[in-house]
Amino acid sequence: MNRTYSISDLASEFEVTPRTLRYYEEKGLLQPTRSGQIRRYSAADRTRLILVLRGKTLGLSLQESAELIGMYDPSSNNNAQLSRLIEKIQTRKAQLVAQKLELEQMIDDLDAWEQRSRKSMKSRKAKKV
Amino acid sequence: MNRTYSISDLASEFEVTPRTLRYYEEKGLLQPTRSGQIRRYSAADRTRLILVLRGKTLGLSLQESAELIGMYDPSSNNNAQLSRLIEKIQTRKAQLVAQKLELEQMIDDLDAWEQRSRKSMKSRKAKKV
DNA sequence: CATTACCTTTACGTAAACGTCAATTCAATA
DNA sequence: TATTGAATTGACGTTTACGTAAAGGTAATG
Numbered sequence: 001m002n003r004t005y006s007i008s009d010l011a012s013e014f015e016v017t018p019r020t021l022r023y024y025e026e027k028g029l030l031q032p033t034r035s036g037q038i039r040r041y042s043a044a045d046r047t048r049l050i051l052v053l054r055g056k057t058l059g060l061s062l063q064e065s066a067e068l069i070g071m072y073d074p075s076s077n078n079n080a081q082l083s084r085l086i087e088k089i090q091t092r093k094a095q096l097v098a099q100k101l102e103l104e105q106m107i108d109d110l111d112a113w114e115q116r117s118r119k120s121m122k123s124r125k126a127k128k129v
Numbered sequence: 130m131n132r133t134y135s136i137s138d139l140a141s142e143f144e145v146t147p148r149t150l151r152y153y154e155e156k157g158l159l160q161p162t163r164s165g166q167i168r169r170y171s172a173a174d175r176t177r178l179i180l181v182l183r184g185k186t187l188g189l190s191l192q193e194s195a196e197l198i199g200m201y202d203p204s205s206n207n208n209a210q211l212s213r214l215i216e217k218i219q220t221r222k223a224q225l226v227a228q229k230l231e232l233e234q235m236i237d238d239l240d241a242w243e244q245r246s247r248k249s250m251k252s253r254k255a256k257k258v
Numbered sequence: 259c260a261t262t263a264c265c266t267t268t269a270c271g272t273a274a275a276c277g278t279c280a281a282t283t284c285a286a287t288a
Numbered sequence: 289t290a291t292t293g294a295a296t297t298g299a300c301g302t303t304t305a306c307g308t309a310a311a312g313g314t315a316a317t318g
Contacts, residue, residue, distance in 0.1 A: 037295070
């Protein structure tokens with residue numbers, strides 16, 4: 001129990017390079033312990049890594065991810081901050097929803113345009129383009 | 130009609146610098162015409178700018194935005210690509226939804242922890258922390 | 259006509275997020 | 289014991305997305 005991970009364990013599991021993990025440590029996102037010179041990553045480190053990587057797919061900077069993760073420190077118990085965090089996420093989600101609607105509008109436009117095109121082609125019968 | 134915009138028009142409207150607009154042009158995202166040396170942005174340019182900026186808030190690179198915008202070229206009328214685009218957006222939205230759920234779980238955890246803390250404090254009565 | 263207000267290009271600078279050697283160390287194995 | 293494999297620490301390089309002068313053109317205005 002209390003399993004730990006080597007740098008290559010995590011690197012291969014999450015398809016990042018060791019360099020990336022060291023960089024994240026440098027930026028305070030991970031805090032592996034050392035057995036001698038070698039880094040040993042805890043389950044907590046692994047979880048934080050997951051959060052950082054997810055943050056990236058959501059377009060957050062490492063800085064932002066660091067802040068968000070800091071807000072989920074059970075010992076600090078800062079629910080107010082966590083609520084604000086959720087608000088942020090909701091805002092972002094709303095942006096995505098809006099964007100999606102707009103794209104659907106676009107595709108509808110294109111559909112309509114295609115329809116008209118087809119019709120006018122028909123009316124022009126065999127006329128060449 | 131066929132209104133155009135100066136670089137500072139767009140810059141101030143969208144709160145970016147002229148440098149940014151020139152950079153976007155350099156990257157092929159905008160294609161203003163010239164009256165003499167001066168750039169004149171069309172409504173189409175303005176629309177593309179909006180899309181680029183929105184892409185940014187969604188965490189897309191300029192490259193990615195360029196690709197997506199390219200997919201919405203009415204003259205190309207490529208509905209299949211547009212559909213793929215919508216899929217991408219939906220995927221991203223799903224990620225956000227999942228993330229939000231996870232955060233809500235986190236806040237619930239913290240709430241529960243807080244509850245327990247309060248209770249144990251009660252049971253210890255006036256014992257100092 | 260001189261100033262002001264915008265615009266231009268050229269070009270070097272910068273922060274973030276790693277990539278990519280190079281030179282070592284250390285432990286396990288042939 | 290020699291080698292191999294994985295790890296380490298520098299340290300410089302790279303890409304993206306602009307920032308920031310510097311030096312100059314142009315048009316309207318006092």
